[in-house]
Amino acid sequence: MRAIGNAVLFIVEFCFRLAAPLAAFISLGASGAFGNKIIQGFQSLPEAIREIVWWIQNIPEIGEIIDDYNTMTAANFNAKYGSGAINNVMDYLNEGVAYLQHVYLNLAEQPVATILAAVIVFLVFYILARIARFIRQEGQGSFIDRAERRAGDRVFKQDKPTSNYDTSRWV
Numbered sequence: 001m002r003a004i005g006n007a008v009l010f011i012v013e014f015c016f017r018l019a020a021p022l023a024a025f026i027s028l029g030a031s032g033a034f035g036n037k038i039i040q041g042f043q044s045l046p047e048a049i050r051e052i053v054w055w056i057q058n059i060p061e062i063g064e065i066i067d068d069y070n071t072m073t074a075a076n077f078n079a080k081y082g083s084g085a086i087n088n089v090m091d092y093l094n095e096g097v098a099y100l101q102h103v104y105l106n107l108a109e110q111p112v113a114t115i116l117a118a119v120i121v122f123l124v125f126y127i128l129a130r131i132a133r134f135i136r137q138e139g140q141g142s143f144i145d146r147a148e149r150r151a152g153d154r155v156f157k158q159d160k161p162t163s164n165y166d167t168s169r170w171v
Helices: 002-029 034-042 045-071 074-081 085-109 110-138 143-156
Strands: none
Touching: 002 034, 002 045, 002 085, 002 143, 034 045, 034 110, 045 074, 045 110, 074 085, 085 110
16 A cells, blocks of 8 residues: 555656646746736646647657658648648747747846746745655655665764864863
């Protein structure tokens, strides 16, 4: 039962760690005031994940469309994909450019609010991931952490030679 709980906590920790930078990037591109940037960082996360999954699933098809666009004649390309295929690809690429323009405008017009909102959103998810990790490891750290502590104790906490001076009389 403990192994199942640890597996669930590992998945939760992993998801929070992945969500932290993604939500921060979302809040960088969000419009509006400081509070709206934070809210958008949290609310837009599910939609952003769906779009990322869609992109990952469709990268081979998009690559094939682009390759065929560059190698086929216009008539053959239109016969295979129709007239709107390249427009759809360009629309998806344009979304990325529009996002980068939003980030640029936010950083130019509201640099402090934009960066602070991104940092806050990132830290919320990162702290949640650290809490899940702390619970999963019962506050003891991972196997690697414990091994590093033991090695550090052996290397750095050896008996050090005492000096020739008696410091007890100075106190």
